[in-house]
Amino acid sequence: xxxIAKNSATAQIERRDEPxxxxxxxxxxxxxxxxxxxxxxxxxLPVLHAIQxxxxxxxxxxxxxxxxLLGVSASEVLDTATFYEEFFLEPKGRYTIWxxxxxxxxxxxxxxLTEQVSKHLGIQPGQTTSDGxxxxxxxxxxxxxxxxxxxxxxxxxxxxxxxxxxxxxxxxLE
Amino acid sequence: MPLEKxxxxxxxxxxxxxxxxxxxxxxxxxxxxxxxxxxxxxxxxTAPINVVEQIKAAxxxxxxGAGFPAGMKWSFLPPEDGQRRYLAINADESEPAxxxxxxxxxxxxxxxxxxxxxxxxxxRLDTAYFYIRGEYxxxxxxxxxxxxxxxxxxxxxxxxxxxKINDRWPDxxxxxxxxxxICGEETGLLESLEGKRGxxxxxxxxxxxAGAFSRPTIVNNVETLACIPHVIANGSDWFKTLxxxxxxxxxxHVPASFGTKLFGISGPVIKPDxxxxxxxxxxxxxxxxxxxxxxxxxxxxxxxxxxxxMGVVGPDEYDCELDFDIGKRHNIxxxxxxxxxxxxxxxxxxxxxxxxxxxxxxxxxGQCTPCREGTTWMYKILSRIETGDGSTGDLDLLLELAxxxxxxxxxxxCGLADGANWAVQxxxxxFWSEFESAVSRPRNVSLAVAGT
Ligand SMILES: Cc1cc2nc3c(=O)[nH]c(=O)nc-3n(C[C@H](O)[C@H](O)[C@H](O)COP(=O)(O)O)c2cc1C
Ligand code: SF4
Ligand code: FES
Numbered sequence: 001x002x003x004i005a006k007n008s009a010t011a012q013i014e015r016r017d018e019p020x021x022x023x024x025x026x027x028x029x030x031x032x033x034x035x036x037x038x039x040x041x042x043x044x045l046p047v048l049h050a051i052q053x054x055x056x057x058x059x060x061x062x063x064x065x066x067x068x069l070l071g072v073s074a075s076e077v078l079d080t081a082t083f084y085e086e087f088f089l090e091p092k093g094r095y096t097i098w099x100x101x102x103x104x105x106x107x108x109x110x111x112x113l114t115e116q117v118s119k120h121l122g123i124q125p126g127q128t129t130s131d132g133x134x135x136x137x138x139x140x141x142x143x144x145x146x147x148x149x150x151x152x153x154x155x156x157x158x159x160x161x162x163x164x165x166x167x168x169x170x171x172x173l174e
Numbered sequence: 175m176p177l178e179k180x181x182x183x184x185x186x187x188x189x190x191x192x193x194x195x196x197x198x199x200x201x202x203x204x205x206x207x208x209x210x211x212x213x214x215x216x217x218x219x220t221a222p223i224n225v226v227e228q229i230k231a232a233x234x235x236x237x238x239g240a241g242f243p244a245g246m247k248w249s250f251l252p253p254e255d256g257q258r259r260y261l262a263i264n265a266d267e268s269e270p271a272x273x274x275x276x277x278x279x280x281x282x283x284x285x286x287x288x289x290x291x292x293x294x295x296x297x298r299l300d301t302a303y304f305y306i307r308g309e310y311x312x313x314x315x316x317x318x319x320x321x322x323x324x325x326x327x328x329x330x331x332x333x334x335x336x337x338k339i340n341d342r343w344p345d346x347x348x349x350x351x352x353x354x355x356i357c358g359e360e361t362g363l364l365e366s367l368e369g370k371r372g373x374x375x376x377x378x379x380x381x382x383x384a385g386a387f388s389r390p391t392i393v394n395n396v397e398t399l400a401c402i403p404h405v406i407a408n409g410s411d412w413f414k415t416l417x418x419x420x421x422x423x424x425x426x427h428v429p430a431s432f433g434t435k436l437f438g439i440s441g442p443v444i445k446p447d448x449x450x451x452x453x454x455x456x457x458x459x460x461x462x463x464x465x466x467x468x469x470x471x472x473x474x475x476x477x478x479x480x481x482x483x484m485g486v487v488g489p490d491e492y493d494c495e496l497d498f499d500i501g502k503r504h505n506i507x508x509x510x511x512x513x514x515x516x517x518x519x520x521x522x523x524x525x526x527x528x529x530x531x532x533x534x535x536x537x538x539x540g541q542c543t544p545c546r547e548g549t550t551w552m553y554k555i556l557s558r559i560e561t562g563d564g565s566t567g568d569l570d571l572l573l574e575l576a577x578x579x580x581x582x583x584x585x586x587x588c589g590l591a592d593g594a595n596w597a598v599q600x601x602x603x604x605f606w607s608e609f610e611s612a613v614s615r616p617r618n619v620s621l622a623v624a625g626t
Contacts, residue, residue: 036347037369038258038387044369045352049308070369083371083539085353086308098309102270103482104440104515106529140355140533141270142309145440145515146447155311 013060020051020062021069029069040070044080048087057088085139093128093135095173097166098152102141105149113149113161114138120167134170176451176463181404181416181434182397183450184208186281189464194447197281199316202323205284211329213403217292218335220406225296229402232410233432238264238358238395239481239510240589241498243429244402248297250382251390258340260391261294261302262367262381263399265317266351266358268307269481270533272511274436275396277448279306279313282400283320289399290346291329291336292406297392300339302346305363308353318348355537359588360393361385362539373539374588397436418454418497431497438513441477442469448513454497457487461516472518476605480510482530483593485600486517505603507596523605524612527598528556534594544579545591551575552598564613572602 021029029050034043047069051062058081067074081087099105099114118124121134128135144150147159151166158169180191185208187196205211217225230245251259263286267275278286290302304321306314324346325331336344349367351357357366361375364386385391405413413433420430431453437460440446444466451460457479461467468474476486479496485506487494494504501508517526535549552575555568576599579585580592602609 036345039368041369042367042387045350045366049350049352072369076370080369080371083354084308084351087352101529102533103478103526103529104271106525107441107515107517107521139309139353140536141268141272143267143273143276143307145271145273145513146438148440148446152309152311157312 011060013064015061019065020055020059021047021065025050025054026069034070041072041076043070044072044077045084048077048081052087056094057091060089063089091128091132093133095133095154095170096135096137096152097170098137098139098142099125100140100142100144100148100150101138102145104145105141108148110149112163113151113166116163117166117170120170133173176455176459177416177434180450182278182282182285182400182436185285186277188448188450189445199280200282200284202284202320202327205282209407210284211288213407214288214291214295214329214335217295217406218337222296222298225292225406228410229296229405232405232413233430234398234401234405234413235429235431235433235498236395237397237401237435237511239269239483239508241429241509244394244398247382247394248293248392250380251297251392252383254298254340256340258301258342258387258389259297259299260386260389261290261297261299262360262363262386262391262393263290263302263304264358264360264363264393264395265304265306265310265313266355266363267310267396267511268355268358269483269511269513270530271440271478271515272438272481272513273440274438274448274511274513276310276313277436278396278400279310279317283317284324285400285403286396287320287324287329287346289402291324291344292402293392293394293399294339294344295336298339299392300342300344302344303349303367303386304346305349305351305357305367307357308351314348314350321346321348354539355533356539356588356590359590362588363393364391371539373541374590376587401433417452418495421499429498431499435496435512437464437496438511439465439516440513441516442472442518443467443516444469454495456493456495457491457514458493460496460514461492468516468518472520474516475519475521476517476523476526478515478517479506480508480512480514482515482533482597483589484508484510485596486523486526486604488604506600507592522560522612523601523608524556524560527601528553528560530597530601531556531594534590534597538590538594539588542579542586542591544585545594548575548579548591549594552594556598559609559612562612566610566613568613569602569606569609572598576602 033046063077064074067077125138150159185200226248234244235241356362357372362372366372381391417432435453438448449464531553535553540546576595580595
C-alpha cells in the first residue's frame with residue numbers, strides 16, 4: 001500500500017565506505033539519463049531502477065547518494081522510493097515471483113496457484129526463502145490477462161500457468 | 175456489419191483476418207515497406223494547426239479510459255512562447271483486465287511512434303516521454319529498440335525531419351514506472367515523471383496549460399496516438415465511416431464513437447486475446463464470434479466491459495453495444511479501456527466485488543480520506559460478507575460508502591475513487607439478491623463468542 005509511511009526518523013542506517021553509486025555508474029547516469037530531464041529530480045526513478053538492478057535492492061545509503069547526485073534531500077528520494085511497489089528497501093531473493101491476483105487471474109485459478117507455490121517454497125507472499133533465492137509477491141494486474149493466470153519471475157512472464165508449471169520453472173532456476 | 179479491414183491491426187495478424195501465431199515484431203524496415211511513416215510525411219507538409227483541425231474533425235476520442243476528444247485537448251494548448259512543451263505518452267496500462275496497448279507495443283511499435291511524431295509536429299511539442307509501466311519488461315525493450323531505429327532514421331534527434339520545435343531538436347525518451355496503478359492517472363503520471371510519488375494533482379490547471387515541469391503538456395494514451403497516422407493518411411471523413419455515429423437526433427457538439435477500437439477479452443473464453451472491431455460492436459459478438467464463446471461447461475453470468483473501474487453488466491445485458499455511450503445506456507461509468515472480463519455462473523459476485531475493492535484499497539494513493547479509508551472499509555465489509563459474517567446493514571453501508579467517494583460526488587482529487595464507487599455500486603445493485611442471500615445465511619458464530 002503506497003500510503004503506509006515507514007518510520008525513518010530513528011532508523012539506523014547501515015553504512016559501508018565504498019559508495020553504491022560509484023564513479024562509473026554515476027558517469028553513465030549523468031551521460032545517458034539525467035540530461036533527458038529539465039530537472040535533475042526527474043531522474044529519481046531511473047536512478048533507483050539502476051541501483052536496484054545492480055544490487056538487488058536499494059540500501060538506505062544509496063538513497064542518500066541518490067539525493068546527493070540529484071540535488072534533492074535524502075528524505076525526498078525516500079518519499080518517492082517508498083511509494084512504488086517495485087522498489088525494495090531490503091534485500092530480496094535472487095528471483096522475485098510476482099503472481100497476479102486481479103480479477104481475470106482470480107477467476108481462472110490464482111488462489112490455488114498462489115497456495116501451491118507458497119507451499120512449494122515454504123513461504124507466504126511478501127516473504128523471502130531463508131537461502132535468499134526466492135521472494136514471493138502478489139501483485140495487481142500484469143497486463144497479460146489474456147494469458148491468465150500469469151506471473152512474472154524477475155523479468156520473464158509466464159502465462160496460462162497450469163498445476164505444477166510454475167514450481168517446475170522455479171526448480172529449474174540456478 | 176463486421177469490420178471489413180483491420181486498421182490498427184493491419185500489420186498484426188488478428189482473427190478473422192489473420193492468425194495470432196503469425197505475429198512478428200514489425201521493425202522499421204518492414205514498417206516502411208508497408209507504407210509506414212507516409213502519414214508523418216504528409217503531416218509535415220501540412221501546417222500544424224491544420225493537422226490539429228483534421229484530428230478535431232475526425233472526432234478521435236481518447237482510448238485510455240476517459241474518451242476525451244483528442245483534437246479538442248490538443249487545441250487547449252496555449253500559444254507557443256518559445257519555451258519547452260511536452261508530450262507524455264500514457265503506456266501505464268494497469269487497469270485490471272486491460273492488455274490492449276501491449277499488443278501494439280509487442281508487434282507494431284512504429285505505428286505508435288509515428289502517431290507520437292505527428293502529435294509533436296501538430297502541437298509543437300519538443301520532448302516526448304513514453305511512460306511505460308514497470309512490469310512491461312519485454313515491451314520496454316522492444317520500444318527502446320524501435321526508438322533507436324527512429325533516431326537512426328532522423329525522425330527524432332539532431333537534424334530530425336520534424337525540424338526544430340521550440341528551437342530544439344525533438345526527442346523521445348522512454349521513462350519506466352515502478353508499479354503503481356495511480357501513475358496511469360494523467361497528473362499522477364506527471365508527478366511520477368518529475369521523480370516524485372504519483373500523487374494526482376488538483377485540476378485546474380489542466381496539463382495542457384501547466385503539466386510536466388509546470389509547462390504545457392499533452393497526455394495521450396498509446397492506442398489514441400496509434401489512431402492518428404490513419405486519420406492523417408485517409409482523412410477524417412474516412413475515419414467517420416468507421417464505428418458508430420452520433421445518437422439519433424443528437425446535436426453536432428455531442429461527441430460520437432467513430433473509428434475502430436481494440437477490444438481485449440479475458441476470463442473463461444476459448445480464445446482470450448485482443449481483437450479489433452467497430453466501436454459499437456455488440457459484446458455478445460466479441461465473446462462468441464471473436465473469442466469463440468465460453469469454455470465448455472461454463473455459462474455467462476456477467477461481464478466487466480471496460481476494466482474494473484467501469485462496473486459490471488448483468489445477464490440481461492449480454493448484447494450491450496460497446497461504444498462511448500455505453501455508460502448512459504447501461505448505468506455503468508463508461509466504455510473505459512474496452513477490455514472485457516467474462517464472469518461465469520460459478521463465480522460469486524461477492525468474490526468479484528471483494529477482489530475489486532481490494533484492488534482499489536491497495537492502489538489508492540492515500541491523499542483523499544474518502545478514497546483511502548473508504549476503499550479499505552469496503553474491502554473489509556466485502557471480505558466479511560464473503561466469509562458469511564455479513565449483515566443486511568452491510569449492504570446499505572457499502573452503497574453509502576461507495577456513493578460518498580469520487581470526483582463526481584466532489585470528495586476526491588482523482589477518478590480512482592469514482593472507479594471504486596461505480597464498481598461496487600453496479601455489482602451490488604445488479605446482483606442484489608445474490609448479496610442478500612450471502613448476508614442472510616446463518617452467521618458463523620465462533621465458539622469463543624458463543625461461550626461468553
Ligand atoms: C485511476 C486512473 C488510472 C488511469 N490509468 C490509465 C492508464 O493506465 N492508461 C491510460 O492511458 N489512461 C489511464 N487513465 C486515464 C488518464 O488519466 C488520461 O485520461 C488518459 O491517459 C488520456 O489519454 P487519452 O485521452 O488518449 O485517452 C487513468 C485514469 C484514472 C483516473
Ligand atoms: S481519489 Fe484516491 S487515488 Fe485519487 S488522489 Fe484521492 S486518494 Fe489518491
Ligand atoms: S488480471 Fe491478471 S494479468 Fe490482468
